[in-house]
Amino acid sequence: WLRRTTHYLFIVVVAVNSTLLTINAGDYIFYTDWAWTSFVVFSISQSTMLVVGAIYYMLFTGVPGTVTYYTTIMTIYTWVAKGAWFALGYPYDFIVVPVWTPSAMLLDLSYWATRRNKHAAILIGGTLVGMSLSVFNMINLLLVKDPLEMAFKYPRPTLPPYMTPIEPQVGKFYNSPVALGAGAGAVLSVPIAALGAKLNTW
Numbered sequence: 487w488l489r490r491t492t493h494y495l496f497i498v499v500v501a502v503n504s505t506l507l508t509i510n511a512g513d514y515i516f517y518t519d520w521a522w523t524s525f526v527v528f529s530i531s532q533s534t535m536l537v538v539g540a541i542y543y544m545l546f547t548g549v550p551g552t553v554t555y556y557t558t559i560m561t562i563y564t565w566v567a568k569g570a571w572f573a574l575g576y577p578y579d580f581i582v583v584p585v586w587t588p589s590a591m592l593l594d595l596s597y598w599a600t601r602r603n604k605h606a607a608i609l610i611g612g613t614l615v616g617m618s619l620s621v622f623n624m625i626n627l628l629l630v631k632d633p634l635e636m637a638f639k640y641p642r643p644t645l646p647p648y649m650t651p652i653e654p655q656v657g658k659f660y661n662s663p664v665a666l667g668a669g670a671g672a673v674l675s676v677p678i679a680a681l682g683a684k685l686n687t688w
Contacts, residue, residue, distance in 0.1 A: 500546050501556040504539035508560060511535035515564055516582035518636045521627050528584070529620035536586065536619065537612040540593050541604060550598040557586035576640050579630050585622040589615045 508514065511531040513524040540553040561583060568581040593611035600606035630636075 497547050500543050501559055504543045504556045505559050507539045508535045515567060516584060518580050518582060518630055521582060533616045533619040536589060537615050541608060544597055545604060550594050553590040553594045554587060557590040560586055580640055582626060582630055585626050588622055589619045592618055
């Protein structure tokens with residue numbers, strides 16, 4: 487009984503850590519006032535860190551399905567943030583909740599289909615996540631009505647200067663240290679994940 491309880495508790499702890507790992511990788515949420523500006527950084531950082539967090543999760547648990555579980559935690563976390571902004575008087579579409587779960591299901595499926603081969607999960611699952619996450623979230627953002635109008639009507643009080651919703655300056659985001667740091671960190675995470683999996687086999 488104690489062993490089983492400890493095992494389940496450990497799965498929860500790893501899921502929470504994986505969630506923190508992913509939501510801190512650059513942008514983890516789409517605020518409508520700069521949703522399309524952050525889309526590229528989001529796609530790179532989130533697809534990479536989803537794979538890093540997933541491999542980290544599966545190495546410790548060895549259970550297919552756990553990636554979908556931790557993306558569900560991230561989705562709930564984001565819906566709570568959406569609800570908080572809505573309670574402050576912002577419109578319902580001010581926050582667009584990202585779509586992580588279908589990509590996580592593809593990663594879980596590749597892990598299960600390759601007989602729990604972690605290297606195949608990195609290569610096959612990582613490719614599937616990288617291709618699918620940006621597509622799902624692009625469709626997700628296309629469903630939002632008038633994001634530029636939303637940016638002018640409902641600017642966030644804490645909006646940094648480089649994200650000020652003035653149309654000709656939208657591109658300034660890509661010259662910001664935050665964007666460069668998030669992108670560089672995300673790209674570097676791939677070899678780190680592969681190295682971690684390799685060290686685990688030794």
